[in-house]
Structures are given as structure tokens and as C-alpha cells.
Amino acid sequence: MKRIAVFPGSFDPITIGHLDIVNRALPLFDEIVVAIGNNSAKKYFFPLDKRLDLLKNLFKNEEKVSINAYEGLTVDFCKSEEAQFIIRGLRSSTDFEYEKTIALFNKELKGGVETIFMASSPKYSHISSTVVREILKYGGDVSPFVPKEIATTIV
Numbered sequence: 001m002k003r004i005a006v007f008p009g010s011f012d013p014i015t016i017g018h019l020d021i022v023n024r025a026l027p028l029f030d031e032i033v034v035a036i037g038n039n040s041a042k043k044y045f046f047p048l049d050k051r052l053d054l055l056k057n058l059f060k061n062e063e064k065v066s067i068n069a070y071e072g073l074t075v076d077f078c079k080s081e082e083a084q085f086i087i088r089g090l091r092s093s094t095d096f097e098y099e100k101t102i103a104l105f106n107k108e109l110k111g112g113v114e115t116i117f118m119a120s121s122p123k124y125s126h127i128s129s130t131v132v133r134e135i136l137k138y139g140g141d142v143s144p145f146v147p148k149e150i151a152t153t154i155v
Contacts, residue, residue: 002082003028003031003084004032004033004081004082004084004085005083005084005085005087006032006078006085006086007022007025007034007086007087008035010037010044011051012045012046013045013129013133014150015124016147017127019147021087022065024118026065029064031065032064033068033081034059035067035070036051036055036068038071045136045137054153057153058149058150079113083113084113086113086115086116087118088115088116088118089118090118091125091126099117102115127145132145142154142155
């Protein structure tokens with residue numbers, strides 16, 4: 001049986017911290033679905049089609065990574081993708097407490113989907129999409145915080 005994992009997020013935009021998590025998870029799984037959770041009630045900096053294009057461009061040479069978008073519960077999306085795992089990156093103990101609660105609900109809602117927590121690499125633990133969006137909003141240079149393959153396309 002193929003080991004399929006979903007790495008969900010808004011990726012608004014994807015950061016080098018996100019990329020690091022995917023690259024470190026690649027040896028663990030046969031396939032990783034980088035999935036943009038789309039919440040119609042939330043206002044995003046980049047539209048969904050732009051975020052999808054950025055991810056597809058970033059991972060175009062990685063055969064084990066596919067890109068998708070979904071609405072609704074992540075565990076339902078996992079079932080539709082036949083994924084047994086959810087990957088979550090943790091930057092802090094606060095992230096862990098929040099993600100642990102969601103992981104327990106996900107396990108109870110749709111048994112069989114395990115959440116795998118990956119601690120962020122220390123050099124990326126301060127980077128968040130929220131801060132990157134603020135820098136973009138005020139015309140700052142985000143190139144140190146996003147993958148070089150997309151840095152010039154998001155300014």
C-alpha cells in the first residue's frame with residue numbers, strides 16, 4: 001500500500017519553512033499532496049489560482065509531490081486522496097498545543113488518518129506566511145523568507 005500524506009495549509013504564500021517540511025518529509029512517503037485548504041469566508045492575499053500556480057511551479061520537478069485544493073474538512077480530503085497521513089509543521093509549543101487538539105479530532109472523526117508532526121528547522125522557526133504578507137503589503141523584500149523559485153513572481 002502506498003504511503004500518501006497530505007500537507008494542508010493556506011500557503012498564502014508558501015515560505016521556505018513550508019518547503020523545508022516537504023523536503024524533509026519526502027523520504028518518509030511515497031506521495032505528498034500539498035493541499036490548499038480554501039475557506040470562502042477567509043480573505044487571502046493571493047487568490048487561489050495564484051497560490052496553486054506558485055506551488056505547481058515550485059514542485060514541478062518533484063514526482064512524489066502533487067498539488068491540489070479543497071474545501072471542507074481536511075480528513076475528508078485525505079479520504080478522497082486515499083491518504084493515511086497528515087503532515088503538520090510545528091514552529092513552537094503553541095503550535096503543538098493547537099495542532100494536537102486538531103489531530104485528536106481528526107483521528108476521532110475519520111479513524112485511520114494519523115497526523116505526523118515535524119518540528120521546523122531552527123533557522124526557519126521564526127518565518128510565517130502572516131509576517132511575509134505584512135512585508136509584502138508594505139513593499140518590503142520577502143526573498144529571504146520564500147523559495148527563490150517564486151520570490152520574483154510574488155512581488
